[in-house]
Structure formats: structure tokens, C-alpha cells
Amino acid sequence: MPLHLSDLLARPDLRLSVTYDVPPQQLARTIEAATVSDLPAPGKWLQGGELLMTIGLLLPMEPAACRAYVRDAAEGGAACLALGLGQGLPYQEAPEPLVRAAEEAGLPLLTVPDEVPFIAVTKAVFDARADEQRALLQRAFATQRRLTAAATGDGLRPMLAEWAAATGVGAAVLDPLGRLLATSERAARPLPAQAHELLDRVAARGLRGSASSTAAGQQLEVQPLGARRLRGLLLLTGRPDDAARSVVPGLVSLLSLELERRHLRDEPERRRRSALLSELLADEDPSADRARDMLRSVGLTAGRVRGVVVAAEGAPAGRTAAGAAAAGTGSGATAGAGPATGTGTTAGTGSADSTAHTDGPGPMDGPGPADGAAQEMAADLALAVPGGLVRVVDGAPGAVIEAVVGEELDIREVLARFAPRCPAGIGPATAPEAVRVSLRQAAGLLAVSRAGNAPAEARQSQASRLLLDLGDGTTLHGYADSVLGPLDLADHGEELIATLAAWLETGGAWDATSRRLGVHRHTVRNRLDKAMDLTGRRLDDPDDRFDLWLATRIRCGGAPSGGSGGSTGFNGSGGAGGRPAPPPPGR
Numbered sequence: 001m002p003l004h005l006s007d008l009l010a011r012p013d014l015r016l017s018v019t020y021d022v023p024p025q026q027l028a029r030t031i032e033a034a035t036v037s038d039l040p041a042p043g044k045w046l047q048g049g050e051l052l053m054t055i056g057l058l059l060p061m062e063p064a065a066c067r068a069y070v071r072d073a074a075e076g077g078a079a080c081l082a083l084g085l086g087q088g089l090p091y092q093e094a095p096e097p098l099v100r101a102a103e104e105a106g107l108p109l110l111t112v113p114d115e116v117p118f119i120a121v122t123k124a125v126f127d128a129r130a131d132e133q134r135a136l137l138q139r140a141f142a143t144q145r146r147l148t149a150a151a152t153g154d155g156l157r158p159m160l161a162e163w164a165a166a167t168g169v170g171a172a173v174l175d176p177l178g179r180l181l182a183t184s185e186r187a188a189r190p191l192p193a194q195a196h197e198l199l200d201r202v203a204a205r206g207l208r209g210s211a212s213s214t215a216a217g218q219q220l221e222v223q224p225l226g227a228r229r230l231r232g233l234l235l236l237t238g239r240p241d242d243a244a245r246s247v248v249p250g251l252v253s254l255l256s257l258e259l260e261r262r263h264l265r266d267e268p269e270r271r272r273r274s275a276l277l278s279e280l281l282a283d284e285d286p287s288a289d290r291a292r293d294m295l296r297s298v299g300l301t302a303g304r305v306r307g308v309v310v311a312a313e314g315a316p317a318g319r320t321a322a323g324a325a326a327a328g329t330g331s332g333a334t335a336g337a338g339p340a341t342g343t344g345t346t347a348g349t350g351s352a353d354s355t356a357h358t359d360g361p362g363p364m365d366g367p368g369p370a371d372g373a374a375q376e377m378a379a380d381l382a383l384a385v386p387g388g389l390v391r392v393v394d395g396a397p398g399a400v401i402e403a404v405v406g407e408e409l410d411i412r413e414v415l416a417r418f419a420p421r422c423p424a425g426i427g428p429a430t431a432p433e434a435v436r437v438s439l440r441q442a443a444g445l446l447a448v449s450r451a452g453n454a455p456a457e458a459r460q461s462q463a464s465r466l467l468l469d470l471g472d473g474t475t476l477h478g479y480a481d482s483v484l485g486p487l488d489l490a491d492h493g494e495e496l497i498a499t500l501a502a503w504l505e506t507g508g509a510w511d512a513t514s515r516r517l518g519v520h521r522h523t524v525r526n527r528l529d530k531a532m533d534l535t536g537r538r539l540d541d542p543d544d545r546f547d548l549w550l551a552t553r554i555r556c557g558g559a560p561s562g563g564s565g566g567s568t569g570f571n572g573s574g575g576a577g578g579r580p581a582p583p584p585p586g587r
Helices: 005-009 063-074 096-105 117-149 157-167 193-208 241-267 266-284 288-296 373-384 413-418 434-443 446-452 463-470 472-488 493-505 508-518 519-537 542-555
Strands: 033-037 051-056 078-084 111-113 169-175 180-183 210-213 218-225 230-239 305-311 341-345 390-394 400-408 425-426
Touching: 005 117, 005 180, 033 117, 033 434, 051 063, 051 117, 078 180, 096 111, 117 241, 157 169, 157 180, 157 241, 157 373, 193 210, 193 218, 193 230, 210 508, 218 241, 230 241, 230 390, 241 266, 266 373, 266 390, 266 400, 266 434, 288 434, 305 413, 305 434, 305 446, 373 390, 373 400, 373 413, 400 434, 425 434, 425 446, 434 446, 472 519, 472 542, 493 508, 493 519, 493 542
Parallel strands: 033 051, 051 078, 078 111
Antiparallel strands: 169 180, 169 230, 210 218, 218 230, 305 400, 305 425, 341 390, 390 400
């Protein structure tokens, strides 16, 4: 229990007295320390919560000066004043100006009799604080023992329930994606918006830090869980006292061990799913029903799926990103089963148990290049994607990770969290029986991803986007300037270029162009005739038309100016949003 001012007054050996009728709320003040000072302005030397003792050697007697002295002590954080009385000391009783100033400031003023030395008061305060610390430590040990006993049970909830019962602070464990795994309450309640923000912030940093905030007057705190990889997140709702705070590291350790045990228990299932993916890819012409049944068996019910390929070359070994499903070393693919060449390994940890091969390279002998960072990243992705169909393929020039995901999954968000800075290709959405094709296209985009430093996605009608992404920004703009330069120098050149771009994007439709621009179709014809005269091009010439189309597309950053067509999100130049900026007028 904290030491209160009333506790000191109640000790008969100290014989402390109050100089005025002190309100109960002031008597309940906590005393953190005791100190002695006869300075006329001691406030700047205080830290807060002190019992400030003085014999009044330099104490002023003028009412205004007394008020200034008391105000300085109060602003410095003093919990109360104590004036030493006795023979040979400046005062034998508390002076009235000091009493009035203390009462006006709401600062308790005590007197210490001659027979009680200041050191006795100081020892009493620090003895009480030492008792408080011992009691806190005993409570912490008792709580830690209760948590350890609960950890011998089954699962996370016994530990969380024991923690809440011992500390009064709510607790919940979530996976790295923020999905609830267990809570100290019998019925889970929705998390406040601030909690989701904290969870995302800590998950993005892995094991490297925690975060705290306040929502609706309630303190929220998030701690990462895991040994070498982020396995989960601990959310505390409430303000732990000092005893509970000292137990938080122990709670984090016990929960981390439980998540690691859970991870090991789930390894056979992870290996089975990886082997299932290898089996699906090994069949060059699977029937639609068989492919869909294989995906449904792991909970992937999407009507259309896409392949994803990630090169693990950008992942530092031992990265503490996120992942509660780990990687392993068993091989599970035949040669040519997917777009990458090499041996497919399961997403699990443990011994190198291998799946039988019918042809192609044999299973690896012990740990190979596909282990390490690639396996850890495969584990993270297996957690994040519904179905967990992930495998590692060891081939030249290095290990790659293959996954099959539903069309509706925001795979870019998953890659940003679990495979940042790694080249990644995203194949087009296909029927389950054609996922081999999607994976092959995804593998082909790895070079584009390396050049653009972002995932590359294969989409319909994106050949032009790919062409522009592969070009250097300076070269592309130079090409556009050579084609459209005469229009830049002409009067109303911007109108001519905008009209030309709109006409090309609408496939040469005069009425559609006029509606898009809000002008008459004759105006469109006149502008295009002028543009062709200035450039020396012809709209009915396929080569000229392609040159004009490519130049206008470069100027608008590679995306249609009036549509919402998607892009792969790559460009080597530095305009807004990664697109080339249009040249300034007059170029």
C-alpha cells in the first residue's frame, strides 16, 4: 500500500502535528520521499510527492513572502511542508503568516517536535516505501506463479483469465493479422478503433516494439508475442499497477511459448496443405471438379483464384515480420509442376520428411537454399492467405514462394506486410483448374517487380502498362517530346493534345470524344486536323497512330485519362504516384 500523509500522522513515535484543519483529501496524499531544505525557493530541486522539512532558517515573515515560498514549494510538487520546532531553532511554534499561506495554497503544514530529529522522519518514510516495494514484489511473484500454473493447462485462455483475475486488467491474444485467438472474457467484445490502429502498428514492426494509447478513458497496450518471429499480439485493456506491470514480461514470455507450441502442433496440417498445392500443380490438365474439390478441402471456396510468386531474395534472414504458421523442409513437388523449376518444399518446420516424387529432381538432402528466410516468409504467407496453400520452390537463381489465393483477397496488402521489399508477381484471376497458368504468368513478372520495386500484377489490357513500366522515364519523355513537341509550341497546344488523347482512347469515335470533352464533333475534327498538320502525322496510318497513342499515354502517366483502368503500380520515373510528370508548357 502507498504511504499516505495520514499514515505518518498516525505514528506515535514521530509525534507529528498539523497546524490547521487539513481536509481529508489532503491527508490522503501519497508521500514518495522525505527531504530537508532551508532554501528560500526549493521548488526547482523537488521531483514531486516529497515531505519537505525545514527549520525556517531563511523563512520570510512577511505574508506576501510566505505565500511566495509556499507557492514555490507547491508548484515544485511537494506533498506537504514540515517545520522543525525546538530550543535553539528559529521557531518554537509555527508562525501565523506561514500557516495562513499554507492553508490558502492547500498545502498541508506539519510541525516536528524538538525531540524528533528529521532523520527519524526520513527513515520512517523510506522504511514505509521499502515495505511497499516488498509487498509489490510479493504480489508480482504470486501473480507470476498463478500464470505459470495456468500455462501448464491447455491453450491461451487459462493464462489470460488468471491474469485478469489477479490484476483486473483485461487481455486478449490476436494473430498478426488482428484476428482474435483468445480473450480473458467469456464473451468477446468488439475492439475499439484505436486498438486496431495499435495492433497494425505493432504488427508492422514485428518483435521490435510495443505501443500504447487511450480510448474512451481506457488505456490500451499492445505487446508482440513470439520467440524469433512474430506469432501473435497481446492487447491489454486497463491500467496495470506497479505489481502487474512487473509481471507483463513474464506474461508475454508464457504466451509466446504457448503460441510456439501451437505452431509446432499445427505443423502436420501445414505440410499437408503444401503437399496438396504440389499435387494440384503436378496435374497438367486437372478437371474443374477435382481442382475445386481440392481447394474446398482446405477452406478455399472462391470461384476464381490467382497465383502469386514471391522471390525471397529481398527478405533478411530471421526477419521478425509476422507469421504463426511456420515453414519446413519436406519436398512436395515434381519437376515442372509449377512455373518455377526446382523442388517444392512444404510450409512447415521440422525434419526433412519428403513426399514421393514420380519424376524430376529428388528431395533435398537436408537443409538447402530453400530454407531460412524463404521458409519463414512462406510461413507468414500461409497464415495470411485463406486456405494456406503455400510452398517454397528451390531453383535458379534462388528460392521462390508460390501461393494460390482467392480473387477477392487483397494480396497487395498481404505482400506489403509479410513480404516487403521482395520481388513479387501476381497472376490473373482464373478458374481453379487453370491456376498453373496464373502462377506461370506471376513468375514471369518477377523481373518487372525487381525493376519497379513493387509487386507486378498481370491484368487484361495491361500490355501497354507493362511496356511503359519497362522504359526509363527520361527516355520515355524524350520520345513523347519528339512526337508531340510541335503541339507543345502551338497556340492552344494543350487542347490539341487532350483532344488527340481522348480520340485515341475512345478508339477513334468522334461522338464519344466530343461527349468526353464537352465540345461539338466538328471542333474535334478541326483540332485533330490541326494536330496532324503540325506533327506531319496521319491518323489513318497504323504506325503514326501507334506513335501518337504511345506518346499521349506517356504524357498522362500510362493510364487512360478518362477511365479507371488499373495499373500494375510500377514506373521507374518519379512523377506523382510513381507516374511520369507531364513536361512543363513550352517544352
